Amino acid sequence: MITLESVSKVYRAGTQEIRALDSVDLEIGRGEYIAIMGQSGSGKSTMMNILGMLDRPTQGRYLFEGRDIGKTSDDGRARLRSREFGFVFQQFNLLPRMSAIEQVELPMVYQSVRGRRKLARAALARVGLADRMDHKPTQLSGGQQQRVAIARALVVNPHVVLADEPTGALDTATGEEVMEIFTSLVREHNITVILVTHEPEVAAYADRTVRMRDGHIVEDTRKYGKAS
Amino acid sequence: MSPYDALRVAVRAIAANGLRSILTTLGMVIGVGSVIVLIAVGQGAQKGVQDQIRGLGTDLIFIKPSAAAPGSGGGGARGGPGSATTLTKSDSDALAAANLPGVAGVAPQISVDVQAIAGANNQGVTLIGTTPEYPAVRSAPLAEGVFISATDIDKKTLTLVLGSEIAKTLFPDGNPVGETVRLSLGGGRINFNFKVVGVMAPKGGSGGGAQDGYIYVPVSTLQSRIGVVRNPTGEINVNQINVQTSKGADQKSVEGQISLLLSQRHTSEAPDFTIQSQDDLVGAAGEVSRTLSILLGSIAGISLVVGGIGVMNIMLVSVTERTREIGIRRAVGARGRDIILQFVTEALALCIGGGLLGIAIGIGIALGINGRDVAGQVMTTVVQPWSVAVAFAVSAGIGAVSGSYPAYRASRLDPITALRNE
Numbered sequence: 192m193i194t195l196e197s198v199s200k201v202y203r204a205g206t207q208e209i210r211a212l213d214s215v216d217l218e219i220g221r222g223e224y225i226a227i228m229g230q231s232g233s234g235k236s237t238m239m240n241i242l243g244m245l246d247r248p249t250q251g252r253y254l255f256e257g258r259d260i261g262k263t264s265d266d267g268r269a270r271l272r273s274r275e276f277g278f279v280f281q282q283f284n285l286l287p288r289m290s291a292i293e294q295v296e297l298p299m300v301y302q303s304v305r306g307r308r309k310l311a312r313a314a315l316a317r318v319g320l321a322d323r324m325d326h327k328p329t330q331l332s333g334g335q336q337q338r339v340a341i342a343r344a345l346v347v348n349p350h351v352v353l354a355d356e357p358t359g360a361l362d363t364a365t366g367e368e369v370m371e372i373f374t375s376l377v378r379e380h381n382i383t384v385i386l387v388t389h390e391p392e393v394a395a396y397a398d399r400t401v402r403m404r405d406g407h408i409v410e411d412t413r414k415y416g417k418a419s
Numbered sequence: 420m421s422p423y424d425a426l427r428v429a430v431r432a433i434a435a436n437g438l439r440s441i442l443t444t445l446g447m448v449i450g451v452g453s454v455i456v457l458i459a460v461g462q463g464a465q466k467g468v469q470d471q472i473r474g475l476g477t478d479l480i481f482i483k484p485s486a487a488a489p490g491s492g493g494g495g496a497r498g499g500p501g502s503a504t505t506l507t508k509s510d511s512d513a514l515a516a517a518n519l520p521g522v523a524g525v526a527p528q529i530s531v532d533v534q535a536i537a538g539a540n541n542q543g544v545t546l547i548g549t550t551p552e553y554p555a556v557r558s559a560p561l562a563e564g565v566f567i568s569a570t571d572i573d574k575k576t577l578t579l580v581l582g583s584e585i586a587k588t589l590f591p592d593g594n595p596v597g598e599t600v601r602l603s604l605g606g607g608r609i610n611f612n613f614k615v616v617g618v619m620a621p622k623g624g625s626g627g628g629a630q631d632g633y634i635y636v637p638v639s640t641l642q643s644r645i646g647v648v649r650n651p652t653g654e655i656n657v658n659q660i661n662v663q664t665s666k667g668a669d670q671k672s673v674e675g676q677i678s679l680l681l682s683q684r685h686t687s688e689a690p691d692f693t694i695q696s697q698d699d700l701v702g703a704a705g706e707v708s709r710t711l712s713i714l715l716g717s718i719a720g721i722s723l724v725v726g727g728i729g730v731m732n733i734m735l736v737s738v739t740e741r742t743r744e745i746g747i748r749r750a751v752g753a754r755g756r757d758i759i760l761q762f763v764t765e766a767l768a769l770c771i772g773g774g775l776l777g778i779a780i781g782i783g784i785a786l787g788i789n790g791r792d793v794a795g796q797v798m799t800t801v802v803q804p805w806s807v808a809v810a811f812a813v814s815a816g817i818g819a820v821s822g823s824y825p826a827y828r829a830s831r832l833d834p835i836t837a838l839r840n841e
Binding site: 240245246265266269270272273274278280284285286288297298300301302303343347 | 420421424431435743744746747748749750751752753754755756757834835838
C-alpha cells in the first residue's frame, strides 16, 4: 500500500546540512499495524510527516497504492490526505472553543459529507464519549481529548491512521486505556496504522516494529513470526 | 467546505474576538456612514441650488446681449456676456407682438447699481428697469400697492416698486407705499426722488432671495432720466429679456423661434445675443454641485479605504494568531482554497456587517440633520439610493480585497510548521 524507495530528507540549518532521513526503504501493506520507534532526532517524526503527506521527500520516491506522490500537486495531496489518512497527535490538536462533536465533524466539513452530526455522534460513542458530546476541550481530561482526536481521525473511514506519540501527554493508566480503544477500533475496521513512539509499551500494541537511528532503519521486526 | 460552513466558522471567529471585531468594524461603519451622509449633504446642496433657480420663476427663457465686441481699432477688451448694448425694448415688444406659439409673456429688464435713501436709512441696491409684464413673467406677485403701469412707461414717471427686503430696510416702520425714496448715482452727484407705488411679496428662503433686495422702476425712466446706457438711436437698451413659455411648451423650439425672429431684426453677421433657458441653468448648476458631491464623496471614500486597511491589518494578525488552527484544519483535510474561503468569508462578514451598520447610521444622521440649522445654515440632505448601493458594494469589495491577501498567506502555511506552532 505504501512504498518508500530510497527516501531522503535534508534540512538546512544555516550552512549545516541535516540528513533527517537517509535513503530509507520501507514497504507497508494494507491492514498492517506498525510502530516506528527511535530516540528524538532519529528521524521518526520526519518519517511520519512524509508518510502522512504533510511533507515532501528531498530525494527518492513515495508510492501510495502505486501512485507517485512526488508528482502530485499540493491540493492533490491534500485531497488524498483528507480521504485516506487520519491523524492522531501527541498534543491532541483540538480546536479551542469547539465542542467535541464539532471537532469530530470537522474533517467531514471539508469533504462535504452529508449527515455529519449523526456520523460524528456514532464515532464519539465508539470511543466512549457519548455523554461528552457538547464539552469543549478545556472541559475534557487529557485522555478524553485524545479520544475525541481518535474519533475525529476515524470518522472519515481512512485507510491509514498516523499516530504521533498518542500517549505522550497522558499518564500511564490513561495512555493504556486510550491505546486499548484505539487498537480495537483500527483492528475492527482493518485500518493500516503507523504509530510513532519512543515508548516500548506503546510499540507493543503493534504487529511490526521499525527502529530508527540517525535517519536509517536499523531494525524491522514482526510479531507472531509473520514473513516480511 | 460549503459557503454556509464557511460563514458559520467566520461568525464564530468574529464573535470569539468581540471587542476586536467591533473596533475593526467601526472603521467600516464610520467610512460607509460618512459616504452616505456627505453624499446626502452634497445632493442636498444640489437640490438647494436647483430650487433657487426654479425660484426665479417657472418655464423661463433668458435672452442676453452677447459679449461686447472689441473696439473697431482692433484693440480693446472684450466685455463679459451681457455687456454689449444690442438688445432693446423694441426687440422685447416685437417678441411680445409676434405671439410666438409657446410664449406666455415677455418682460425686458435693465439693471443699474444705485444707492437708495429714505430718511435716515440707506442701502446699495440693484435697480431694475422693466415693464408691467414683469410680475407675471417672473412669478413675482405684489404684497402691497401696484406694479409699474403702462402709463408709467409712457410718461417715464418717477415711480418705483420695492422688493420685500429693501422695503423693510428703508422703511422699518412699514407702510412704504406713497413714501419717497431718493436714488443716488455717481457718488451722490445725480439724485432722483421716486415715489413708492408698491412692494413685492417676499420670494424668501433659498429660492430667489436676491430679488427681495431689488428696486423696480419703469424701463423708460431708467433709460431717459437716469441715462446710464445711452443708445445713439434713441432706443431703450435692455440687458435681459425674460420670456415665459407656456406650461409644457418645448423650450428648445421656443428658443429656436426667438433666435430666428431676433436674427431677422438684427442684421449683424454673427448673432449678437445669447438665449438661455432655465433648464440650461439648472443643468449648469447641477454640474457644479455634482462636482461638490464627488469631492465630498471622495473624502468619505478615503475614510472607507482607511477602514479597509484596518480590516486587512486585523486579518493578518488573526492569521498569525491562528496558525495552529490552520495547521489542524489542514491536517484534517482542509485544502488551500478552504482556508482562503474561511478567511475571505470572515473579512467579508466583518466589512458587510460594518457596511450595513454604517448605512443605517448614515441614513439616520442624514435624515436627522435634514432641515436643521447647522452652524447658521439650514441643512438640506437628500439620501440617494445609489449612494447606499455604492457604499454597500464598496464595503463588500473592501472585504474581499482586504481578506484576500491574509487568506492567501494562511493558505500557504506549511501544515507541519503550523502544527508545531504553539
